[in-house]
Structures are given as C-alpha cells and as structure tokens.
Amino acid sequence: MKKKLLVLAALLGLLVLVLGIPVLNLVVKPPVGAALAAAGPADPLFAAAAVPLQAQCGSCHIPGAALPFYAGLPVARDVIRRDIDAGLASYDLVAELAPAGGRPPSEPALAKLEFALVRDTMPPGRYLALHWDGDLAAAQEKAVLDWIRSVRRASYATPGFPDAVQEGVIRPLPASVEAHPARAALGKRLYHDRRLSGDDTLSCASCHDLAKGGTDRAPFSTGIRGQKGDINAPTTFNAGFQFAQFWDGRAATLEEQAGGPVVNPVEMGAEWAKVIEKLQADEAFAKDFAAAYPSGLSAENIQHAIAEFERTLVTPHSRMDRFLAGDAKALSADEKAGYDLFLEHACATCHAGKLLGGGSFEKMGVKQDYFAQRGGKTGKADDGRYNVTKRESDRHRFKVPTLRNVAQTAPYFHDGAAADLKKAVTTMAWVQRGVDLPAADADRIVKFLGALTGEYEGKPVQ
Missing domain, CATH: 1.10.760.10 (Cytochrome c-like domain)
Incomplete structure (x- = not known):
C-alpha cells in the first residue's frame, strides 16, 4: 500500500510540474523588449508587426531577449540554450527584418516569415506545450502579413502589375530595364570579344553562352590553356537582379563581377594593360568607345560597359x-x-x-x-x-x-x-x-x- 501511495504521489507531483509550468507561464511573463521595433523603420505597419513578433517569437529569435522563468532550472537551461542558438542561426528577427543601413528586408526573409505564419510551422509543438498562448492571435498574424505585403509593393514591385501580383512571394519579371543604349551595345561587343583573354581564345560568352541558357552547360568551365575551374558557371541572364555576384557573393555589383574573370589566371588569364592595348589598336572600336565613354578605354569603363549589357539580359514572358x-x-x-x-x-x-x-x-x-x-x-x-x-x-x-x-x-x-x-x-x-x-x-x-x-x-x- 505504501509503494502505491508513493507512486501516486510521484505521478501527482509530475502532473503538477507538467501543468504548473504552462500555467505559471500564463501569469509570470518575462519583460517584452523593443529591440525589433527600435531597429526598424518609423513605419506604422512595421510597428504593428514588430510588437507581436518581439513578444511571441523574441525568446528564440532576438539576441539577448528575456527568457521565461523556468530557463534557470538546471534541466531546462541547456535545452533552452540549444533551442535559442538554433533559432538565432535559422532566423534572427532583428537582422532579417530590420537590416542595417535602412535597407528593406530581403525577399527570402519575408518569404520565410510568411511561410511560418501561413503554414503554421512555428512555434514548435514543444514550445506550445509550455506556452499555451505562444501562437500569434489572428489579428496579430494579419498585422505581420499586411506589413510583409506592403514591403513587397514598396520595394520589390514589378511595374505594370496589380497589387495582388506585387504582394505574392513570386512575381513576374519586367519586360525590359533601362540601360544606356550605346554603352550596352559596346558591352555586348566586349562580352563576345576574345581579346579580353590573355591568348585571344576566350570571351565572356565562352562560359556564359546566350545560346546555352547563359552558361556553358558543363560542370566546370574550361579556361585559358585548357585549365579547369572548380565551380559551376552561373547564368548571366537576369544577373542584374541578383543581390550579389558569384556563388560566394564576393562581387557586390555587376561591374565588379565583370572584371574578375578577365584577370583570373585560370579563367581568361589576361592583364588589363594588355587588353586595353589590343582594343586601342582597333581604331574603329576605340572611336566607338570614346563616343560612349569620353574618358576613353580603361578597365573601369570596360567593366561598366559589360555590366550595362548584362543588365539588358532580361528574359520576361515565361x-x-x-x-x-x-x-x-x-x-x-x-x-x-x-x-x-x-x-x-x-x-x-x-x-x-x-x-x-x-x-x-x-x-x-x-x-x-x-x-x-x-x-x-x-x-x-x-x-x-x-x-x-x-x-x-x-x-x-x-x-x-x-x-x-x-x-x-x-x-x-x-x-x-x-x-x-x-x-x-x-x-x-x-x-x-x-x-x-x-x-x-x-x-x-x-x-x-x-x-x-x-x-x-x-x-x-x-
């Protein structure tokens, strides 16, 4: 009989613990900070979204956010720390939704948040088991979604389409982009000009062939003197819309990207001084270039011309x-x-x-x-x-x-x-x-x- 009472007492104690934590969480709440709202723009829609996100999601997705009362318990401490580390690694609300420099959140950052809300993938079940009010209320979720769609309209719109299209996670390409006609035409010639390589055998189009989807359809490209690269050549179509260039993002702009392969010893293996000397010897080309770029032939102007052409490589109407x-x-x-x-x-x-x-x-x-x-x-x-x-x-x-x-x-x-x-x-x-x-x-x-x-x-x- 005594053993049964002990077992019963243990079960009751466990039940009190299991129910006690979520009940206490309803009453004893950590202070809600304002890090997200403070980091973001002075926008009423953002403010309306930031408050519930900070309150409901901040513990795992905002650095330094206040934690629930049980976080100090010996058993819970390590588990919670791992969850917070994983949460911040996957999605830091402040870094993703209020980027430095006043930039808008990236489209993937908006898409991930929208997916979690619409598909109800967050918060995880084990969190809701302890935080019965851990989900966003319907009105709070609507506030966040309204803000997401407003950012898409304001920062990522494709001209000529209605709001319903602009607010979607995927949107059409524009039919065209603005570019300097003469400079883009020069860039097209340079893109296909083998004189940009050290031995006059390769052009940009050798690895980024517009007849092959803007690529060379090879696992790795073949550079000067038959050398093999170590990374797949990405397409140049629509490259002007990329937020950075190269797989590792080492070039911030198309202009910067356009100069990299020319002097890469495995790719085109040239020197700018010799490239300019070859182009300058072509009187007709040098004349056309001077008309578009009064400062004349230079590495900077050549890269700009190629980039201007690449901005025109838009492929709408799919x-x-x-x-x-x-x-x-x-x-x-x-x-x-x-x-x-x-x-x-x-x-x-x-x-x-x-x-x-x-x-x-x-x-x-x-x-x-x-x-x-x-x-x-x-x-x-x-x-x-x-x-x-x-x-x-x-x-x-x-x-x-x-x-x-x-x-x-x-x-x-x-x-x-x-x-x-x-x-x-x-x-x-x-x-x-x-x-x-x-x-x-x-x-x-x-x-x-x-x-x-x-x-x-x-x-x-x-």
Whole structure:
C-alpha cells in the first residue's frame, strides 16, 4: 500500500510540474523588449508587426531577449540554450527584418516569415506545450502579413502589375530595364570579344553562352590553356537582379563581377594593360568607345560597359509570368500541381521574388549533410561564403541561384553534381527539407520549373 501511495504521489507531483509550468507561464511573463521595433523603420505597419513578433517569437529569435522563468532550472537551461542558438542561426528577427543601413528586408526573409505564419510551422509543438498562448492571435498574424505585403509593393514591385501580383512571394519579371543604349551595345561587343583573354581564345560568352541558357552547360568551365575551374558557371541572364555576384557573393555589383574573370589566371588569364592595348589598336572600336565613354578605354569603363549589357539580359514572358498576371490557362494541370508542391515544400522561402532566387545566402545541407552524401571530400569551392567572410557560420553557404530558365542550364549546384532537374529537385528536397520526395511529385515540380523559361530578344531562351 505504501509503494502505491508513493507512486501516486510521484505521478501527482509530475502532473503538477507538467501543468504548473504552462500555467505559471500564463501569469509570470518575462519583460517584452523593443529591440525589433527600435531597429526598424518609423513605419506604422512595421510597428504593428514588430510588437507581436518581439513578444511571441523574441525568446528564440532576438539576441539577448528575456527568457521565461523556468530557463534557470538546471534541466531546462541547456535545452533552452540549444533551442535559442538554433533559432538565432535559422532566423534572427532583428537582422532579417530590420537590416542595417535602412535597407528593406530581403525577399527570402519575408518569404520565410510568411511561410511560418501561413503554414503554421512555428512555434514548435514543444514550445506550445509550455506556452499555451505562444501562437500569434489572428489579428496579430494579419498585422505581420499586411506589413510583409506592403514591403513587397514598396520595394520589390514589378511595374505594370496589380497589387495582388506585387504582394505574392513570386512575381513576374519586367519586360525590359533601362540601360544606356550605346554603352550596352559596346558591352555586348566586349562580352563576345576574345581579346579580353590573355591568348585571344576566350570571351565572356565562352562560359556564359546566350545560346546555352547563359552558361556553358558543363560542370566546370574550361579556361585559358585548357585549365579547369572548380565551380559551376552561373547564368548571366537576369544577373542584374541578383543581390550579389558569384556563388560566394564576393562581387557586390555587376561591374565588379565583370572584371574578375578577365584577370583570373585560370579563367581568361589576361592583364588589363594588355587588353586595353589590343582594343586601342582597333581604331574603329576605340572611336566607338570614346563616343560612349569620353574618358576613353580603361578597365573601369570596360567593366561598366559589360555590366550595362548584362543588365539588358532580361528574359520576361515565361508561361509562369503569364499565369501570375492572370492567364489561368498558361500552365498545364501538372505544372500547377508542381507549383503547389513547390510552395508546400518551402522552395519559395529561398527561391523567392521575381528571380526565384538570387536574394540570399543559404547553407547547402540544412537537414542532411550534402557533402557526405556526395562522397565526403570537399575543396575550397565547397566552402562558399566562408571564403569571403572567414566566419565559420558561412561555411557551405552559397548564393541561392535563380530558377529562371533553369530547364536550360544543366548541370546544377555549385559543383555541377546534379546532371538533370529531377536529380536536383530530389536532392534539394532531401538535404534542405529532409523530405524523400515521391517520383511523381518531383516530376510535377520539374514540369513547373520548365514553365519558368522566358524569352530573350523575342525568342524562347535555349
């Protein structure tokens, strides 16, 4: 009898503990700070969104936020610390939603927050078990979503489309962009000019062929004297919309990017002085160049001209763009199903905006170790953004590639390891989301991706 009473007492004690913590959490709340609101713009919509986000999400997603009373308990301390570290690593509300310099939040930052709210993926169940009021109320969720959509309209709109289109996670490309005609024309000539290489054998178009989706369709490009690079050549189509250039983002602008390969000893292997000497010897070209650039031939002006041309490499009028603009018949039933799966599996949280990518750095292998799956051996190119910042947290992080015209740009990934789109889709589902994607679903997503092929100079991108 005594043993039964002891067991019963232990069970009652456990029940009191289990129920006591969430009940106390309803009464004893940590002070709510204002770090998010203080860091953001003086915008009433942002303020309305920041208050509930700080209160409900701040413990795990704002550095230094006050913690619940039980965080000091011996058993809870380490668990909570791990959860906070993981939460901040995945999404720091202040850094993501109130970037330094008054910049708007990135499109992926908005997409991730929207996905979590609409799909009800946060907060996790174990948090709600202890915090019965941990979810945002309907009015609070609406305030956050209203702010997200206002940012898209104000900062990322595609001219000529209604608000309903501008507010979406994916939007159409513009039909054209502004560029200096004479300078862009010179840039086009330079883009295809082999005199920019050390031995006059290679041009920008050698690795970024506009007849091959803006790539060379090789895992790694072949440079001067047959040297092989160590990273896949990204497309130059729509490059002007990317937030940074190269897989590791080491170039902030198209101009900076345009100069890199010219002097890279493995790529074009040239020297600017000799390139300028060759171009200057071409009297007709030098005359045209001087007309567009009165200061004459220089490395800076050559890079500017190439960048000006690359800004014109816009590929609008894909079937997906027509669908977004209201043409329900632009996509087939399978393509629409693929689009739904693309959204369901959170692909658009990184592949967001008009480019469906090109707006953030993300880790390759969030849920599974991509490099172990590939074979384990890694090289410098696999370190990604780490090569620029030297921060360990940036190792294996890469700029998210655009999915525009992706059906034309095989092979895929920074290492060119995925030979076809289906392999790329199933690999990403597994290593980024931990989802073993059924073959039929992968096929539908691939069909949807095919609808992202646009037009260049009035013809479909090949």
